[in-house]
Amino acid sequence: MIKKTTSPKKTEVVDPGYDARQAPINAKLGPDEKIAFFRDMLRIRRFEERCLRSYTQGKIGGFLHLYIGQESIAVGCVSVMGDNDHIITAYRDHGHALAVGMGMNEMMAENYGKYTGCSKGKGGSMHYFDPSRHYWGGHGIVGGQIPLGTGIAYALKYKGLKGACMAFMGDGAVNQGAVHESYNLAALWDLPVVFIIENNGYSMGTSQERSSAGENLAGRAAGYGMNWAIVQNGHDVYEVRDKVGKALKLAHDHCKPTVLEIRTYRYRGHSVADPDSTYRDKSEIEEYKNTKDPIMVYQNALVAEGVLNDEIIKKIDDSARAEAETSAQFAEQSPYPTIADIKKDVYWEVDNPQDKKSVGNLFFD
Amino acid sequence: MPVITYREALRHAMDEELTRDPNVVILGEEVGQFQGAYKITEGLLAKHGPKRIVDTPISEAGFLGMGVGSAMLGLRPVMELMFFSFYSVAFDQIFNNAANIRYMSGGLINCPIVIRGPANGGTNVGATHSHTPESIAAYHPGIKVVVPSTAYDAKGLLKSAIRDNDPVIFLENTMLYGESCEVPTEEYLIPLGQAKVMREGTDISIIGHGRSIQMALKSAIMLKEKHNINAEVIDLRSIRPxxxxAILASVRKTNRVLLVEEAKPFCSVSAMIACIIQEKAFDYLDAPIRRVTSMDAPAIYSPPLEKEQLPTPQKIFDAALVVLK
Structure with missing residues (x-):
């Protein structure tokens, strides 16, 4: 019988003199920016809670991979993006999408499989995209998006743009060959990419201890001569900002890649329908919730600073809940794609007949 | 008109497109300093420099996926697989990412990538290096598949493929790299999806693609000389589109069909075409459709036996006589 682990095996990174709040990137923050981070994290939480309700009502098909517990990472990372920075992630993609500015309506409608969804109902919850916001998905195969992120960085460098790609993955992805091939290419060719491992301790139901050799995940970068770092307190939006900011600067100024491992935790199952009790104890979840919940921790810090008070918090929370509720109504009332839509968006040429150069049949039914 | 090889025709196509469009970049194993494992890219590094002609490590999933990502941002990578057989280690990047990205993004993203390389048997390199995956590639909506059989077509089709905004699998043949024909010096493009009547005839339609077409032409001469049979030979040139x-017009004209291809018979391109003909031109058939394919086993190494495993002009000749009986 396999023993459940009470806490994933992870090397603690202790730097007693380090205070992320005092890091230059954070010290300059004004109250409006701090409130915006808080609002964005809370919007992700309320959106996903609303998604969960719809999922249990049978309104959303397939999987639902919730980001609850990890909100500080998407918000922190996106908050340091510059004009030419891009991001790509895996299937736990709601948080990143809201952080870059995608709307709850188009996201919820996508989950409902509606034509008003961000991918016209063709991608679903795992496959959100918004190239206009430099957000390249939303990818379903573990680790499969990492070569794509490396390619986005390659294209940025090729075009001479001072930008980088943040390529997100979970801790389960680090054992995929495509990830290692990407590490090698990025290090070999000095590509401006930040590989971000959101280490929530479990690849589906298998703990890090039972799936990944070695003491930490980011340290594998050393084998490629690549810079790496660990964000010990992934629930702290300031520490995320500071360390991602440094990795982005290295990419911008010196075209060097980084592997960044951000320690975090998810409260729900891998997908919400998955049984949660087979591989971890409830007490583990409760402990994290009570001591490290990223929204609670940040809220307490901002209250102590005098940036937030009960009245502002309630206003932000009410607004986030209302926005999420509105998105569910929007999705509910939206039309499904039509049968004819099934065969659109397959080939660029078919969708752009005025510029079509090929002849012959592209479809065979 | 100058006579050049299939190899040179491919090189000229890439050279011209590199010169025309700064977003075109050639990536692959040994394409630069080594001058190409099959010398397709010979001289391109000296002319276009290391930014445009990029040697990759042996890392197909990594560099093909990287190409897909760069194409999403507007580059036009032309990726060489030293043997197309190596596509199997990059299957997820080609058939999940390149093929599906447009669809799953609701049309927001397109992926103008070309993945090219030789996909053929007949060179005694064993089963792992002798895959002919045109039906596997064409199975995937979102992907286009091109298989040129002459130098002229190789150039005109590759130029069109590089300018195409959808992902294109471009399957070449090491046995054809040294074959020559007249190729104009002035620029030309051949649209994807346009078959070519290689030889006009009235008695039987021999339809196929790739090197099998060169064999079919030899068989057609034998049929004429020995039995006064006028075979029509149709080169599909691209599988999807x-x-x-063109297929149906020839069937309606000759009423007899022989399909040829180098791939294995099960779920192959010829199986699909037989299905299309029986759906759309059944009443025009005077005899059952027959096929000549590779024998249904992994590619054998043994040199004389590998010849026998593949289609031959004699096999095509014999099969045509059965159709005409």
Whole structure:
């Protein structure tokens, strides 16, 4: 019988003199920016809670991979993006999408499989995209998006743009060959990419201890001569900002890649329908919730600073809940794609007949 | 008109497109300093420099996926697989990412990538290096598949493929790299999806693609000389898009069909075409459709036996006589 682990095996990174709040990137923050981070994290939480309700009502098909517990990472990372920075992630993609500015309506409608969804109902919850916001998905195969992120960085460098790609993955992805091939290419060719491992301790139901050799995940970068770092307190939006900011600067100024491992935790199952009790104890979840919940921790810090008070918090929370509720109504009332839509968006040429150069049949039914 | 090889024709196509469009970049194993494992890219590094001609490590999933990502941002990578057989280690990047990205993004993203390389048997390199995956590639909506059989077509089709905004699988043949024909010096493009009547005839339609077409032409000469049979030979040139109209027009003309291809018979391109013909031109058939394919086993190494495993002019000749009986 396999023993459940009470806490994933992870090397603690202790730097007693380090205070992320005092890091230059954070010290300059004004109250409006701090409130915006808080609002964005809370919007992700309320959106996903609303998604969960719809999922249990049978309104959303397939999987639902919730980001609850990890909100500080998407918000922190996106908050340091510059004009030419891009991001790509895996299937736990709601948080990143809201952080870059995608709307709850188009996201919820996508989950409902509606034509008003961000991918016209063709991608679903795992496959959100918004190239206009430099957000390249939303990818379903573990680790499969990492070569794509490396390619986005390659294209940025090729075009001479001072930008980088943040390529997100979970801790389960680090054992995929495509990830290692990407590490090698990025290090070999000095590509401006930040590989971000959101280490929530479990690849589906298998703990890090039972799936990944070695003491930490980011340290594998050393084998490629690549810079790496660990964000010990992934629930702290300031520490995320500071360390991602440094990795982005290295990419911008010196075209060097980084592997960044951000320690975090998810409260729900891998997908919400998955049984949660087979591989971890409830007490583990409760402990994290009570001591490290990223929204609670940040809220307490901002209250102590005098940036937030009960009245502002309630206003932000009410607004986030209302926005999420509105998105569910929007999705509910939206039309499904039509049968004819099934065969659109397959080939660029078919969708752009005025510029079509090929002849012959592209479809065979 | 100058006579050049299939190899040179491919090189000229890439050279011209590199010169025309700064977003075109050639990536692959040994394409630069080594001058190409099959010398397709010979001289391109010296002319276009290391930014445009990029040697990759042996890392197909990594560099093909990287190409897909760069194409999403507007580059036009032309990726060489030293043997197309190596596509199997990059299957997820080609058939999940390149093929699906447009669809799953609701049309927001397109992926103008070309993945090219030789996909053939007949060179005694064993089963792992002798895959002919045109039906596997064409199975995937979102992907286009091109298989040129002459130098002229190789150039005109590769130029069109590089300018195409959809992902294109471009399957070449090491046995054809040294074959020559007249190729104009002035620029030309051949649209994907347009079959070519290689030889006009009235008695039987021999339809196929790739090197099998060169064999079919030899068989057609034998049929004429020995039995005064006028065989029509149709080169599909691309599998997806497919020139159904050309296929059906020839069937309606000759009423007899022989399909040829180098791939294995099960779920192959010829199986699909037989299906299309029986759906759309059944009443025009005077005899059952027959096929000549590779024998249904992994590619054998043994040199004399590998010749026997593949289609031959004699096999095509014999099969045509059965159709005409």
């Amino acid at each position: 497919l020139d159904e109209a």
